[in-house]
Amino acid sequence: MSTILVTGATGHYGQATITSLLNKGVKPQMITALVRDESKAETLKELGVNIVYGNYEDYNSLVRAFSDIEKLVLVSGSDLEKRTEQQLNVVKAAKEAGVQHILYTSVERKTERETSPIQFVLGSHLATEKAIKESGMTYTLLRNNLYMDLLPWFLGENVLENGIYLPAGSGKIGFALRAEMAESVANILITEGHENKSYTISGEAVSFEEIAKILSEISGKEVSxxxxxxxxxxxTVTTAGMPEMFANMFGGFSQAGSEGELNSENSDMERLMGRKPTSVTAFLKQLYQ
Structure with missing residues (x-):
């Protein structure tokens, strides 16, 4: 009988969560990977975990997939337009199938105002959190900050030559590595005492001013x-050829940073992992030194 199911299992975060569980000694037959396209699940099959089909828009497929599951990790979906409806389907199906505990990868924020610069992602997260809390299942909500893995996207390909250009002011953002976020999830899954709790999953917060100084020190060039x-x-960036979707995303998260929405003073990550998360400085040294 499988006890843990991870959705979005062929994505970076889902796959990292499964890998971390296996590294911590969880037997592969105790883990199920929910996939929409089995042809993308070869790596997971090689790991020996159970593969099950499920589509967020096919309610019955979800109920079948969640039968015999004790703990479900709902990795937030990537389809921003349909995400609210899809994730409410997951929560309802989990409840019907008898899932006991649901973990959800939500988003870090200081406020929940409708005028938030990250409302384009925040709305679906808040709706999903509400449905989970009202479902009667026990839950753990993970308020994830921005993936440090995406920092090079924010900086641009030629950052050492062109400098950093973002509307982030002097606000700080608690970037954290996706693999370490996933490790935090794995540790929650294999230990007790996480029922009906929310955790802030963030690294040490830094501003883009500080990142420019770090890059200058690493490269020996003056990075503006x-x-x-x-x-x-x-x-400016759309005129230069950046797709509007990316411009709005980078702009929105940067503005949220400038307004203090992503500055996490009290992250739970170090306690959940048992060590300090990787710093932005260490990450940038690996990339640019």
Whole structure:
């Protein structure tokens, strides 16, 4: 009988969670990977975990997939337009199938106002959290900050030559490595005492001013940092050829950083992992030294 199911299992976060569980001694037959396309699950099959088909928009497939599951990790979906409806389907199906505990990868934020610069992701997270709390299942909510893995995308390919151009002001963001976020999830799954709790999953918060200084020290070049207003940023980068979706995403998260929404003073990550998370400095040294 499988006791843990991970959704989005062929994605980076889901796969990292499964790998971390296996590294911590969980037997592969105790883990189920929910996949929409089995042809993408070869790596998971090689690990020996159970593979089960499930589509967020096919309710019955979810109920079947969740039968005999004790703990479900709902990795938030990537389809921003349909995500609320899809994830509410997952929560309802989990309840019907008898899942006892659900873990959800939500988002870090200081406020929940409708005018938030990250409302484009925040709305679906808040709706999913509400449904989980009202479901009667025990839960753990993970308020994930931004993936440090995506930091090079924010900085741009030629950051050492062109400098940093983002509307982030002097605000700090608690970037954390995706693999270490997933390790935190694995540790929650294999230990007790996490029922009906919310955890902040963030690294040490840094500003883009500080990142420019770190890059300058690493590279020996003077890396500049320019913080335009959000409208100027989006106009400038889309004119330069960046797709509007990415411009809005990078602009929105940067603006949220400037407003203090992503500055986590009290992260639970070190306690959950048993060590300090990887720092932005260490990550950038690996990339740019």
């Amino acid at each position: 940092y320019t913080s335009p207003d959000p409208e100027t940023y989006i106009r």
